[in-house]
Amino acid sequence: MARMHTRRRGSSGSDRPTADEPPEWSDVDSDAIEDRVVELAEQGHDPSQIGMKLRDEGVTGTPIPDVKLATGKKVGEILAENDASPALPEDLRNLMEQAVRLREHVRENGQDYQNKRALQNTESKVRRLVDYYRGDEIDPEFTYTYEVAADLLEE
Structure with a gap:
């Protein structure tokens, strides 16, 4: 896709591998993930930062490679359900x-x-x-x- 305010083309990047279910080594309960997402939001983290923290730190030491695969919901949906979504996108x-x-x-x-x-x-x-x-x-x-x-x- 082209860039908005220049005549240059956009830069392409790599795609995430397709997966239908979370990996076996990441066997964290979805309720624990949702609690951690809400906790991180209350600490003032943005949804993208929450995803990176879960990827790097995880819940109880086990990393979460993809929140949507593990819980069936996106980070934004979890925040909206728990009334923790930010005021501005x-x-x-x-x-x-x-x-x-x-x-x-x-x-x-x-x-x-x-x-x-x-x-x-x-x-x-x-x-x-x-x-x-x-x-x-x-x-x-x-x-x-x-x-x-x-x-x-x-x-």
């Missing part, structure tokens, strides 16, 4: 953080035209994602501005 939050950092940088360095362009591109991506999530994940009247993003990220 992770991709939108990360882009807002990047836009706020870029805005502060451009304010201090007015002649940095490359980062002015990067700020325009990032804010364009944020607005596009806000349109995508509006109504389902975020408030229907939500509109992106720097002030709103800075306030949301302070919380």
